[in-house]
Amino acid sequence: MNGDIENVYAEYADNVYRYLLSLTRSAELAEDLTQETFYRAMKSMSRYDGSCKMSVWLCQIAKHIWYQELEKRNKHKTSELTDDIAADGTPEDAAALGGDKAALYKAIHSLGEPMREVVYMRLTGEFSFAEIGEILDKTENWARTTFYRAKQKIMEVM
16 A cells, blocks of 8 residues: 555656645645645545546545635635746736736736636646646636636736
8 A cells, every 4th residue: 555655646746736836826835735635645545436537536635635724724715826926938928927916916816716726727836728627627628718718807907
């Protein structure tokens, strides 16, 4: 069993960390929650039935842990980004990031779910649209469309 979780950790730790970083926007908190995710995965590995990809299962655990952390802190929304947003190189993203950073964060924060989550995953977690779709149990096209619509709303607000 220990060998199994070590292999799973080696293969998926970076994806789980990036996913949590996109949610928490804190490298230190993302690292802590990543460790907690794999601890809980190890405890419940016997319940993994293979009905979804291992990465999706782990990200579901990670998201649940993040929500528990928010509840513990009596927060329902995050209030600030602690790391710089990394642009993915597209002209649209460069234009969106070119303006006032505080106004951009405020505009992103005003988005509803799942748009806000997709934007954070894309920009801070640097996930591909395929990865975002997989994690959120949607299609790549859904993730791409949701991100595009979110950018349109951000541009309207700004």
